Amino acid sequence: MIDELEALRAEALEAVSGAPAQAELRDLEVKYLGKKGALTAILKGMGKLSAEERPTVGALANQVREALKGAIEGRRADLEAAAIEALCADPHFDASLPGPSPSAGSLHPVTTITEHIEDVFRAMGFYLLDYPEVEDDAHNFEGLNIPADHPARDMQDTFWLQDGHLLRTHTSPGQIRAMAEFAPPFRAIFPGRVFRYERLDASHEHTFHQVEGIMIDRDISVANLIHSMKTLLGAIFEREVTIRLRPGFFPFVEPGFELDIQCQVCAGEGCSVCKGSGWVELLPCGLIHPNVLRYGGLDPEEWSGWAFGLGLSRLVMMKYQIEDIRHLMGGDLRFNAQFRAG
Ligand code: DAH
Numbered sequence: 001m002i003d004e005l006e007a008l009r010a011e012a013l014e015a016v017s018g019a020p021a022q023a024e025l026r027d028l029e030v031k032y033l034g035k036k037g038a039l040t041a042i043l044k045g046m047g048k049l050s051a052e053e054r055p056t057v058g059a060l061a062n063q064v065r066e067a068l069k070g071a072i073e074g075r076r077a078d079l080e081a082a083a084i085e086a087l088c089a090d091p092h093f094d095a096s097l098p099g100p101s102p103s104a105g106s107l108h109p110v111t112t113i114t115e116h117i118e119d120v121f122r123a124m125g126f127y128l129l130d131y132p133e134v135e136d137d138a139h140n141f142e143g144l145n146i147p148a149d150h151p152a153r154d155m156q157d158t159f160w161l162q163d164g165h166l167l168r169t170h171t172s173p174g175q176i177r178a179m180a181e182f183a184p185p186f187r188a189i190f191p192g193r194v195f196r197y198e199r200l201d202a203s204h205e206h207t208f209h210q211v212e213g214i215m216i217d218r219d220i221s222v223a224n225l226i227h228s229m230k231t232l233l234g235a236i237f238e239r240e241v242t243i244r245l246r247p248g249f250f251p252f253v254e255p256g257f258e259l260d261i262q263c264q265v266c267a268g269e270g271c272s273v274c275k276g277s278g279w280v281e282l283l284p285c286g287l288i289h290p291n292v293l294r295y296g297g298l299d300p301e302e303w304s305g306w307a308f309g310l311g312l313s314r315l316v317m318m319k320y321q322i323e324d325i326r327h328l329m330g331g332d333l334r335f336n337a338q339f340r341a342g
Helices: 002-017 022-033 038-048 053-089 109-123 151-155 173-181 222-237 290-295 312-320 333-337
Strands: 186-195 207-217 243-247 253-262 279-288 304-311
Touching (some): 002 053, 022 053, 038 053, 173 207, 173 290, 207 312, 304 312
Antiparallel strands (some): 207 304
């Protein structure tokens, strides 16, 4: 066995020192030192040796292994150095050129717009609140004046959880939470994700973003509401946008309105975002229904308020002229990279 080991050492060292490239070197490493390699094969005979022979042979086997490992390492370093040298010798290689720069991340456009809106509202004295995405029936429907048999529930196909909770279908449940949490007068916004069991197309997603806003005070009127909504849209778009107001029905406001803005993608011509109408429903709003105030623990004789629910996903699509809502949650980095600053 001693002879066999010596022979293996001599053969392997020669082969390693002559290995022409990294690939061959890796093959040799496997051939001699691998689990099924030559050294292991020899060592399988150890069992047949006498107790006196075994330590000597074992020590030699270790020496051979270490010598081979060292030789392979050395040859690997030599080959690498030679490769770099060859590269530098190439007349086309310019070592002074900058290397590839690491790609920088960027904020998602929904995040950018949300932060902008938060700034606008904070400057106007609004609280910025964060409420749960998993809601109960009481906050998502019942407390918002949408009882179990109310047809408005059909408008919002809901993801129900097995324990009776649900994924909030809008940010409006925050209205009740805010009323229960703060003493009036106060004003607050609560942006976040909402979920609907939708058939997906260019303007429908199962997960999208809204920001809800409320203002509670004495003697809030429709005039207050319209003025606030105009100020808000002016600040968000940083210019004047063409709007129209239509009566709209939502059980939790009375009166309720649909505030539309002229489609920014097609400038009112008609496209897939506005479904050919030239207008996009952007800002449903209204005066908070007395039942909702009552549910929030406020006396409607004393307190009044307005509320709005802004479709953030729609807003982003308007602002950046995105023709398909599915891009927003699609997770394609090529889409996100287009919004990189600078
Ligand atoms: N929560 C409604 C929805 O998602 C939108 C809405 C309408 C919110 C009127 C409001 C409002 O605050 O006043 O469809």
